[in-house]
Structure formats: C-alpha cells, structure tokens
Amino acid sequence: MKKTLKMPHTYALLLILVAFACVMTYIIPAGIYDRENVDGRKQVVNDSYHHVAQQPVSPIEIFRAVPTGLVEAGEIVFYIFLVGGAFGIIHRTGAIKVSVFLGDECENLRNGSRRVRNVPQSGSAGRYAWETEAGE
Structure with a gap:
C-alpha cells in the first residue's frame, strides 16, 4: 500500500513558521535604513542601510x-472574521449556488428553449426546476 503525505494541522504549520522566523533572527544580520519626512510621509533614504x-x-x-x-492587528482580524462569517452564512443558505445556476441558464431562457418553474422549498433561496418546451 502506498502511503500519502498528509498535510499537517494549521496550528502546526503556524508554529513551524514562527519557530523558523525565530531561528532566522540568530542567522540573518540586523540592519536598518534611515528615514526622512517628505511631504508629511516617512520615506527611506537611498543607500542609508547600516548594521x-x-x-x-x-x-x-x-x-x-x-x-x-x-x-x-485586532481591527484587521475582526474584519476578516466578520467577512468570513458573512460568506459562511451566504454559503449555508445556498444563495451562491442558486445564483450561479441561474446565471448559467439565462442564455437558455433567452433562446426560448426552456422555461423556469419556481418550486417552493425551505430556506431563503428557492430551488428552480427547468423544463424544456417538449415537456421533458
């Protein structure tokens, strides 16, 4: 039986990355650029790097x-959680799937080869059944 490489847990990956960054602070020499204010903004001075x-x-x-x-980074993290939660709710209601499905079928409706019949179903988005003109 062939073994497959399993992806480590997200927290394990984060810990490995943070530990790697910690080790690199011992290896990579420290340095800084001088900065100056130009039109109310701090900018780096060219060729000013020093250890x-x-x-x-x-x-x-x-x-x-x-x-x-x-x-x-609390504000950014909160925003990402908020947007992620909103997309989770939209996904669970099926609104994305229904809108993509309807968008794909709009061309058939324009050609007159199909008609749409709304089938009531629980949830915020109804399901749609498609019938051809032949009654299939």
Missing part, C-alpha cells in the same frame, strides 16, 4: 508572538 546590534528572539517569545500579533 545595528543583533536582537534575536528568544524561544520563549515564540509563544507570545501569535497573541501579540492578534492584539496589534
């Missing part, structure tokens, strides 16, 4: 990285 003291991330800080990032 600064290395500040590697300790392994203990790995476990603080995700909660700290969620707090700092």
Whole structure:
C-alpha cells in the first residue's frame, strides 16, 4: 500500500513558521535604513542601510508572538472574521449556488428553449426546476 503525505494541522504549520522566523533572527544580520519626512510621509533614504546590534528572539517569545500579533492587528482580524462569517452564512443558505445556476441558464431562457418553474422549498433561496418546451 502506498502511503500519502498528509498535510499537517494549521496550528502546526503556524508554529513551524514562527519557530523558523525565530531561528532566522540568530542567522540573518540586523540592519536598518534611515528615514526622512517628505511631504508629511516617512520615506527611506537611498543607500542609508547600516548594521545595528543583533536582537534575536528568544524561544520563549515564540509563544507570545501569535497573541501579540492578534492584539496589534485586532481591527484587521475582526474584519476578516466578520467577512468570513458573512460568506459562511451566504454559503449555508445556498444563495451562491442558486445564483450561479441561474446565471448559467439565462442564455437558455433567452433562446426560448426552456422555461423556469419556481418550486417552493425551505430556506431563503428557492430551488428552480427547468423544463424544456417538449415537456421533458
């Protein structure tokens, strides 16, 4: 029997990525560009890169990285959860499937080869049954 490689859990992938980033803070030299205000905006000064003291991330800080990032990006995270929840509700009602199905069949309705009959069903979106002119 052939074994297939199974995708690791999402949290395992995140932990691996954060641990890799932590290790890279010990390897990649630290540096910074100088910045200046131009028309009320901070911009990087060309050819101003210089090395600064290395500040590697300790392994203990790995476990603080995700909660700290969620707090700092709270508005964006909340927005993504809100939009994701809205799409989840739309998907569960079947509205996307019905609208795509109806969009595909509009051309047939324009040609007069089919007619639509609304079949009542529970849920916010009704199901549609298609019949040809021959009564099939």
